[in-house]
Amino acid sequence: MKIKIDVNNTEHELAVEANTLLVTVLREHLQLTGAHVGCDTSQCGACTVHLDGRAVKSCAVLALQVADSKVVTIEGIGEVDNLHPMQSAFREYHALQCGFCTPGMIMQAIDLVTHEENLDREKIRQGLEGNLCRCTGYHNIVSAIESVVDKA
Secondary structure, eight states: OEEEEEETTEEEEEEOOTTOBHHHIIIIISOOTTSOOSOSSSOSOTTEEEETTEEEEGGGSBGGGGTTOEEEOGGGSOBTTBOOHHHHHHHHTTOOSSOSSHHHHHHHHHHHHHHOSSOOHHHHHHHTTTSOOSSSOSHHHHHHHHHHHHHO
8 A cells, every 4th residue: 555654844745554664664664773673662762753733652653644745753753963842852851872762762751741731850750651761760851851841
């Protein structure tokens, strides 16, 4: 089946099977490997991207479901010389160790800061519940997100 999808402000027309996942389209068809496959069960959040402005786990969305939608991946939010404020905060607060969860965590964090009001440390932790980090203990991640909330 053919679909049209806007990924990081570039429109793509792709032929996909009915059971193709969005994460597969991103990683294998478009070579955008920032969305990681960590669990295949939508438990870890490493594959989180934005779909029409909201965070979703791309391993739980069929490519056909996003036809004519706008997808933003970690590759679409900043550049090496011009990081997104959340990327800068993660770097400044050392909010990563191995980095495997970081792209999905950043995309979820941007969604939180964009759509939630009165974010405090507890609400940030609750908002990250579907994104697992096996290295950091979350303290620096929460601090990084909190720093962006304070600047917003």
